[in-house]
Amino acid sequence: MSVPISAYLTLAAVLFGLGTVGVLISRNVIVLFMCIELMLNAANMALIAFSRALNLMDGHVMVFLVMTVAAAEAAVGLGMIITIHRNRETINIDRFDLMKW
């Protein structure tokens, strides 16, 4: 195989960095959620690359668990977004300050 594992890990790092930038700068809460999904995917890619490097399939199982957690998080989070949008008429993350004091 001609592509080294570190290239895959670097790609995962780039995607994780893009996700971090998105979480920090986006003000639309739905885009922010998608950036979190992107960060989870970057971690998944690192897991897949490591399991290939070590020739173990445990990483694939971990990816399944991460995908399940991502799906659960998306379902609950989008429910919360709907409720807050219904009460406050906004999707701006800066206005989501119910638990701030």
Add this chain to the structure above:
Amino acid sequence: MTLDAVIFVISAVVAIFGAAMMIAQRNPVASVLYLILSLVAQSVIYVQLGALFVGVMLVIVYAGAIMVLFLFVIMLLNLRGGEDLGRPSGRISRFTKYAVTLLLFIELIFVIRGVALPPVADVVSSQPDAFGSVRAVSMLLFTRYLYPFQLTGVLMLIAVVGAVVIARKERTDELPEETASEAASPEKSREGTQE
């Protein structure tokens, strides 16, 4: 440049392009579509790394199901990208955010450079119990990782029930005047208040 490297470079460029465009878009529907583009490119890389089953699951579960959930919520809230999101909160400047992310990225690169990885062999094959095939992954999932696997089922149940409870409209405890008079027909009044 071998075929492997060509495939990797093309998929990596598409994945990064999709992710960057997702952040840059104002319209959330376009954001979702760019994220799907990025996910498909990532699944190509999964397959290249020998994770055939997980790569297919990424497209089916992520691009197919979770992204449709996002689209559904966007349609439900009727977002078109023209919403006034207000001015950015000025407590932390945008430059600081980029700088912190760059620092994190450099740190990750240092870690990747520092770790010694064994060279990998070509393992992608179409044998039924080859590395990353359905049979091999599920064998591991249903033996060594059976307990975590069952726990994810519980997690999904909690998440689904929780999502329904959170997103449901608050039911008003006292009935409105006109429905209170219809108390003689209980089904009708319940229909009116539950919504």
